[in-house]
Structures are given as C-alpha cells and as structure tokens.
Amino acid sequence: EAGVAQSPRYKIIEKRQSVAFWCNPISGHATLYWYQQILGQGPKLLIQFQNNGVVDDSQLPKDRFSAERLKGVDSTLKIQPAKLEDSAVYLCASSLGGDRNYGYTFGSGTRLTVV
C-alpha cells in the first residue's frame, strides 16, 4: 500500500515570498491533516479536512496560511507571505476517519526554511 506522499521534500525561500506544499493521502482515507512541527517541539495541528470540508482550522494563521482539498483527495497548503517563524517541518497525515482507531499515517514531511 502506498503511503502518504508529500512534496517537495525541502524548500528554502526568502521572507515575504510565497510557498505551496502538496499532499496525496492514502487512497480511501477520508480525513486529512496538516501539522506544523517547529524544531524541538511536537507537531501542531493546522487544519483537518473530512473529505473536502474543513473540520478544524482553529490554529491556522488565516492571514497568511490557506489550505484546500479539492475533490476530497489531494491537498495543498500555502503560505503567503512567509515569515521567518514559519521555518518548520510541515507534515501531512491521513486516516480512514470513520473508524477513529485505524489507519493514521504520516507523510515524510516538507522541511521549510525561511531566510
């Protein structure tokens, strides 16, 4: 079974530039999550999708971050404009959703460095 695919693997941008990350969840997984993990800290949930609808985006800095999950499959996370403090690993995860105990799988992450 293919895992959660993320791209790019690494990205370096200057502050005030924009950047986009892509995630392809496991086939059939209804729920998709984007996490931000700052060095030395645990992951922080940015946004949770159930199919193509947003379930929770309470910790998403909406003035600069946006995410979408068109057609309830792939998802993109965008930052515009980036700040130095956005340097982190952005993790995508997916789960079946219907059965909460099953299938939670993480992607390998995108490491963003803002200079």
Next chain:
Amino acid sequence: KNEVEQSPQNLTAQEGEFITINCSYSVGISALHWLQQHPGGGIVSLFMLSSGKKKHGRLIATINIQEKHSSLHITASHPRDSAVYICAVLRAAGNKLTFGGGTRVLVKP
C-alpha cells in the same frame, strides 16, 4: 500542565541496554500511538494501542487505560534506534491527535 507528558525528555544508552520511555495523559482517549522520528525525517507510526500490550521485533508497547499511562520499551538497543520517540493520544471525542513533547534517544555503540 500538558495533556500528554513524556519522560524522560532525553535518554542516552549504551548499545544492548534496555530502554523504557513513559507517557502519561490526562484526557479520555480512544487509542494511543507511539511514533518514531529520525533527524530530518518524517514520522513513522510504531504502534497504535487501545489496551494491553503489543510487540514488534525489539519494541514492546504497553498501555494501562485505568492509570492513563503507556510505556515503550526497546530491548537490546542499537545505534539505529537513535531517534525521537513521540507519544500521541487519539482523543475519545474527535479524530485528533494530541502529542507529547517527545523523548530524544541516543544509543551509543
């Protein structure tokens, strides 16, 4: 106080030693994950537990739901076990993970 607490924060062991990492939580959960993250790497799910004990190779995970406590054990540790180990609980309400702060493990040859 964090809802998920791990101890120790850092652990150094000699190759071959038995390692234990502890996780305590204060919320109602439907399951608990033990995750492994190598430097610069993504997160790999090692175990998902809702009761009892699971074993995979040299790794053993246990959970006591009544005491709200879980442990991850590494037997015959090896330098390739060096990583950050994260405890994460799946809340009983809502399909969300709450993460512990992680335990940084270094196994020296």
